[in-house]
Amino acid sequence: MAIRNAFYAQSGGVTAVINASACGVIETARKHPDRIGKVFAGRNGIIGALREELIDTSLESEEAIRALIHTPGGAFGSCRYKLKNISENQREYERLIEVFRAHDIGYFFYNGGGDSQDTAYKVSQIADKMGYPITCIGVPKTVDNDLPFTDCCPGFGSVAKYIATSTLEAGLDIKSMCESSTKVFILEVMGRHAGWIAASAGLASKSEAEPPHIILFPEIPFRREAFLERVDFCVKNYGYCVIVASEGAQHEDGRFLADTGNKDAFGHTQLGGVAPTLANMVKQALGYKYHWAVADYLQRAARHIASATDVEQAYAVGKAAVEMALSGKQAVMPIIVRDQARPYRWHIGEAPLSDVANQEKKMPIHYIRDDGFGITQDCRDYLEPLIAGESFPPFEDGLPKVARLQNELTEKKLKTEFTL
Amino acid sequence: MAIRNAFYAQSGGVTAVINASACGVIETARKHPDRIGKVFAGRNGIIGALREELIDTSLESEEAIRALIHTPGGAFGSCRYKLKNISENQREYERLIEVFRAHDIGYFFYNGGGDSQDTAYKVSQIADKMGYPITCIGVPKTVDNDLPFTDCCPGFGSVAKYIATSTLEAGLDIKSMCESSTKVFILEVMGRHAGWIAASAGLASKSEAEPPHIILFPEIPFRREAFLERVDFCVKNYGYCVIVASEGAQHEDGRFLADTGNKDAFGHTQLGGVAPTLANMVKQALGYKYHWAVADYLQRAARHIASATDVEQAYAVGKAAVEMALSGKQAVMPIIVRDQARPYRWHIGEAPLSDVANQEKKMPIHYIRDDGFGITQDCRDYLEPLIAGESFPPFEDGLPKVARLQNELTEKKLKTEFTL
Numbered sequence: 001m002a003i004r005n006a007f008y009a010q011s012g013g014v015t016a017v018i019n020a021s022a023c024g025v026i027e028t029a030r031k032h033p034d035r036i037g038k039v040f041a042g043r044n045g046i047i048g049a050l051r052e053e054l055i056d057t058s059l060e061s062e063e064a065i066r067a068l069i070h071t072p073g074g075a076f077g078s079c080r081y082k083l084k085n086i087s088e089n090q091r092e093y094e095r096l097i098e099v100f101r102a103h104d105i106g107y108f109f110y111n112g113g114g115d116s117q118d119t120a121y122k123v124s125q126i127a128d129k130m131g132y133p134i135t136c137i138g139v140p141k142t143v144d145n146d147l148p149f150t151d152c153c154p155g156f157g158s159v160a161k162y163i164a165t166s167t168l169e170a171g172l173d174i175k176s177m178c179e180s181s182t183k184v185f186i187l188e189v190m191g192r193h194a195g196w197i198a199a200s201a202g203l204a205s206k207s208e209a210e211p212p213h214i215i216l217f218p219e220i221p222f223r224r225e226a227f228l229e230r231v232d233f234c235v236k237n238y239g240y241c242v243i244v245a246s247e248g249a250q251h252e253d254g255r256f257l258a259d260t261g262n263k264d265a266f267g268h269t270q271l272g273g274v275a276p277t278l279a280n281m282v283k284q285a286l287g288y289k290y291h292w293a294v295a296d297y298l299q300r301a302a303r304h305i306a307s308a309t310d311v312e313q314a315y316a317v318g319k320a321a322v323e324m325a326l327s328g329k330q331a332v333m334p335i336i337v338r339d340q341a342r343p344y345r346w347h348i349g350e351a352p353l354s355d356v357a358n359q360e361k362k363m364p365i366h367y368i369r370d371d372g373f374g375i376t377q378d379c380r381d382y383l384e385p386l387i388a389g390e391s392f393p394p395f396e397d398g399l400p401k402v403a404r405l406q407n408e409l410t411e412k413k414l415k416t417e418f419t420l
Numbered sequence: 421m422a423i424r425n426a427f428y429a430q431s432g433g434v435t436a437v438i439n440a441s442a443c444g445v446i447e448t449a450r451k452h453p454d455r456i457g458k459v460f461a462g463r464n465g466i467i468g469a470l471r472e473e474l475i476d477t478s479l480e481s482e483e484a485i486r487a488l489i490h491t492p493g494g495a496f497g498s499c500r501y502k503l504k505n506i507s508e509n510q511r512e513y514e515r516l517i518e519v520f521r522a523h524d525i526g527y528f529f530y531n532g533g534g535d536s537q538d539t540a541y542k543v544s545q546i547a548d549k550m551g552y553p554i555t556c557i558g559v560p561k562t563v564d565n566d567l568p569f570t571d572c573c574p575g576f577g578s579v580a581k582y583i584a585t586s587t588l589e590a591g592l593d594i595k596s597m598c599e600s601s602t603k604v605f606i607l608e609v610m611g612r613h614a615g616w617i618a619a620s621a622g623l624a625s626k627s628e629a630e631p632p633h634i635i636l637f638p639e640i641p642f643r644r645e646a647f648l649e650r651v652d653f654c655v656k657n658y659g660y661c662v663i664v665a666s667e668g669a670q671h672e673d674g675r676f677l678a679d680t681g682n683k684d685a686f687g688h689t690q691l692g693g694v695a696p697t698l699a700n701m702v703k704q705a706l707g708y709k710y711h712w713a714v715a716d717y718l719q720r721a722a723r724h725i726a727s728a729t730d731v732e733q734a735y736a737v738g739k740a741a742v743e744m745a746l747s748g749k750q751a752v753m754p755i756i757v758r759d760q761a762r763p764y765r766w767h768i769g770e771a772p773l774s775d776v777a778n779q780e781k782k783m784p785i786h787y788i789r790d791d792g793f794g795i796t797q798d799c800r801d802y803l804e805p806l807i808a809g810e811s812f813p814p815f816e817d818g819l820p821k822v823a824r825l826q827n828e829l830t831e832k833k834l835k836t837e838f839t840l
Contacts, residue, residue: 013597014596014597016589044599044600045600047600071592073589073591073592073593073595073596074593074597075596077595078596078597079597079600080600164819165724165819165820168819168820169436169721170716170717170721172491172493173494173717173720175493175497176434176493176497176498177499177500179497179499180464180467180499180500180501181499181500185717187718203817203819275714291716291717292714293714293715293717293718296590296711297593297594297605298713298718301590301592302586304585304589305725384817387817388818392812397623397808398581398584398623398804398807398808398809399581399585399588399623399807400585400588400589
């Protein structure tokens, strides 16, 4: 069979382990020089393909590629850019074909979440609809854990481990201080539509008395009175109250809690944040001293406390994507299939991109406790294996070592520039 | 010599390694059964002494005490409670003597920052002024790194490592996304009066182009125009801008940046936060997409990414405190003395509590770059050894294992209750 080059791109919000998937793709491709020539990585994701900005990963040493496995962020740059349908924007697809043809690209690996798998699916259609032969394989990734079919999404397990660890640690801090100082602590975590990340905080607790005492999920409409009552109960009974709140926590009418509706002196909408909003509410209604934290990007970048299971799975889906491509699959995405929970066993399966694209996996409602403020044993059983194992990066001068890539672009072959 | 019991208490904001100092005190005391009987820990710090709530640490296993070395927070409870001068509140000192006498306490170890060393000093005075013989030794602790004499404060190195690591990791995240998404990221860190913690973020960067691009210190009055200019420069030249801001960052007139002066619909002052304030400023002036994080307690509780140097020093000051007591010292505090920077060598020295109390060590101005937005090589040379080495806790089911103490109170001997 002919040797053809591959295109790999990172898409959407990055994670602590998306580079481990990149490592899986590149290392596996390098093992098949009889089938795959160079792996070009899109500079800033699919934008790099449109602009013909192709990073030549063949110039990177084995060591540098290996170091991707312990490097957070997206080493080649990612983007938030969704291709329209072929019928709506043929120009983009024609440009992709033009670039792919110029660089003899026969494999397309797209590493991202739901929107990105939609893009991968659309690109796969150019093979049929526009006559350019290309093998398209999706590589799953998202901290939100909301891709369908797969048991979990690479990237999620590490955020979950970070959030559970941080909740455990900060919980011990508040507990120490609550007699004479801070009594209420609020940690705001990611998850605009699904409470997976907030749920993971629940792993920190072994009993009702231990933090987190309250979890706020986007799935459960916020009830002010019940919330305040529970805060007060915890402070009175345990001495303190630790709350983990999804950024997507919302009122019954769908308004985000973070949307305070307040304006500053210039009439600009005041910046929200669920954590400060709740802190204010607690202060006003109950008068307790509070502290709050917003983990934001720290949580999804925290490679230093990544889950070993997550790192392994992230690498495995990258590797499997290349193997699927080589075995003649088209428009599929490798997924994680759970064989059993204890001890955790999983294998790689596959799902068609046409089914994956734009579907969101919701958190099952039986994962949330009846009172709406915590997780059930079922949820715990699901989550626990995903944070198992540590995969500490190497350190140098006290800090994690990260891959230092050259990220050299291959020479452009096209005369035309493309405007996004 | 007679065998007498010891009292140990944790005071002020806790750290990732204050329990390592507790471990040093208790393990060392246990090695001298001919001099020290039981170590009683104050439940919630000095409040426990006043209330005669004394945790009998002799009931804890060797293993449990050892586990303190990798457990964040204050295992016996801490407090924010400052004793007045003896002349102002003789009642409190009389109560202390009463409790100490009832439990034959001859050693007083007080683990805290500047205010707490002041308390330790005052307690030492009851030996002379009120005729109760007790040996008082301070044990240094504070994430703020603001105790005088000592090269650094146990607790600081671990926060510094956490902040530098988080800046490095989140920086890679933003860099990946900046082409089509977030361009400005702001991380708010602790440090109301001194910029030590903010400065530590500077360790993440090896060049001007790398994050953090801007550090805001409480020591440098905030200049809006210069700040916005620099943000804009970074975005235009590096594609993105990572800012690390001290919670204590302030205007020229001393007003905190976080003090927005805004009121909500009920006339309550709106909660600030430096990070959201700066984010709003950037958005309004430059229009860049931003994200912000507030690490708050996560930073000082992050035992999972503690500095091995810090853990070692925290243990060493606990151990030294007991040894100093046994060698007849009075009203001193063990300190870290830096022998050399590279390779880092240090030994334990001592400082009189009378000099330590209520003194604040400021960051030397030559540690801050001329433009006010970064650290100098001198600062880097000072900080680097403090974050050196990793001291990962053991993990179980994916989470750090922490000490589970019984914290059983010894039977009260006094008939009177004490009201704070």
